[in-house]
Amino acid sequence: MFLxxxxxxxxxxxxxxxxxxxxxxxxxGWYFFIREDNQLATTAPAIPASIKGxxxxxxxxxxxxxxxxxxxxxxxxxSEAANFAGETLARVGLPSTAKGVTKDIEGxxxxxxxxLDTAKTTKFTVKLTSLKSNEPQRDTRAQGALETxxxxxxxxxxxxxxxxxxxxxxxxxxxxxxxxxxDLHGVQKEVTWDVKAKKEGAGFSALATVKFKYADFSINxxxxxxxxxxxxxxxxxxxxIAQAS
Numbered sequence: 001m002f003l004x005x006x007x008x009x010x011x012x013x014x015x016x017x018x019x020x021x022x023x024x025x026x027x028x029g030w031y032f033f034i035r036e037d038n039q040l041a042t043t044a045p046a047i048p049a050s051i052k053g054x055x056x057x058x059x060x061x062x063x064x065x066x067x068x069x070x071x072x073x074x075x076x077x078x079s080e081a082a083n084f085a086g087e088t089l090a091r092v093g094l095p096s097t098a099k100g101v102t103k104d105i106e107g108x109x110x111x112x113x114x115x116l117d118t119a120k121t122t123k124f125t126v127k128l129t130s131l132k133s134n135e136p137q138r139d140t141r142a143q144g145a146l147e148t149x150x151x152x153x154x155x156x157x158x159x160x161x162x163x164x165x166x167x168x169x170x171x172x173x174x175x176x177x178x179x180x181x182x183d184l185h186g187v188q189k190e191v192t193w194d195v196k197a198k199k200e201g202a203g204f205s206a207l208a209t210v211k212f213k214y215a216d217f218s219i220n221x222x223x224x225x226x227x228x229x230x231x232x233x234x235x236x237x238x239x240x241i242a243q244a245s
Contacts (some may be wrong), residue, residue: 002117003191007127009214016236017040018204021027021245024227026054028209032089033237037096038084038097038098038099040072040084040209040235040237041144041207041237041239042203042207043173043207044080044173044197044198044206044207044239044242045078045197045205045207045239045241046198046205047171047198047199047200047203047204047205047241048078048203048241051075051162051194051202051241051243052200052201052202052203052216053201053202053203053243053244062241063069066117070110070111070202070244071108071109071110071111071117071120071245072108072109072111072242072243072244072245073107073108073242073243073245074105074106074107074108074124074241074242075240075241075242075243076103076104076105076106076242077103078241079103079105079238079239079240079241079242080101080102080103080105080238081101081102081103081104081126081139081202081236081238081239081241082099082100082101082102082236082237082239083099083100083234083236084097084098084099084130084234084235084236085097085098085222085230085231085234085235086098086230086233086239087101087228087229087231087233088228088229088231089228095214098129098133098138099133100133100138100139101132101133101144102126102127102128102130102131102132103130103174103244104126104127104130105124105125105126105238106124106125106128107122107123107124107125107128108120108121108122108123108242108245109122109123109124109158109226109242111161111164112165113164114164115160115162115164116122116158116160116161117160120160121157122157122158122180123155123156123157123158123180124155124156124201124238124240125153125155126153126154126155126156126238127141127152127153128146128148128151128152128154129143129148129152131143133234136235138222141222142222144217144222145214145219145220145221145222146185147185151184151186152187152220153185154182154185155182155183156180156181156182156183156185156191156193157176157180157181157183158179158180159179159180159181160178160179160180161178162177162179163175163176163177164176168197168198168199168200170199170200170201171198171200172198173196173197173198174196174197174198175195175196176195176196176197176206177192177193177194177195178192178193178195178208179191179192179193182210182217184217184219185217185218185219186218187216187217187218189212189216191212191239192209192210193208193209194209194210195207195208195209202243202244203216203241203242203243203244204238204239204240204242204243204244205239205240205241205242206242207237207238207239208236208237208239209235209237210235210236211233211235211236212233212234212236213232213233213234214233214234215232
């Protein structure tokens with residue numbers, strides 16, 4: 001009986017040791033190979049000289065065009081949409097910020113000197129199936145949480161823009177707020193983006209940021225193999241370069 005207890009005790013001890021080794025190895029793998037520490041962008045991207053064009057209105061142009069009214073089309077190759085999610089290593093408390101990014105973004109926004117041109121649609125659509133981070137395992141779980149097979153895109157349709165100046169000082173960043181409906185994971189909800197925008201000639205750039213909870217859009221928070229917990233909140237950032245059409 002003593003021998004059986006002794007052997008069982010040694011076996012149990014080895015199992016505990018093995019579990020600790022696996023936990024430490026998994027944590028080390030996350031820290032050194034998967035963990036990210038991304039920072040949110042803080043300024044609108046620079047407008048490439050190639051798209052600024054000529055800011056002088058053409059002869060015979062309408063007053064709206066002369067005072068800045070335009071439809072700007074997003075240039076996907078020079079734009080991006082990203083999500084930022086806080087992650088914490090289970091039982092250890094080591095934090096990190098993961099980032100998924102895609103350039104599959106398209107759309108347009110229509111402006112008048114007073115704000116949005118309500119006669120035209122201002123919206124953009126992001127293809128969620130192409131969101132990528134630095135780790136395929138994380139991407140698989142994120143795609144599962146977003147159910148991208150069923151809801152492959154997210155679309156924002158604007159209804160209100162505040163803070164637009166009558167004239168943009170060339171190259172000067174202007175703070176704006178853009179309100180509208182975000183259609184994500186089959187849920188439509190009103191959100192307001194904090195925007196920093198620049199306009200030079202025919203070119204327009206903007207950095208738009210919004211924060212919400214996964215639960216607001218009925219999304220189950222993703223997890224990484226049980227080692228990593230994900231914060232309740234997620235931040236979306238869109239950086240766009242657009243050109244007047």
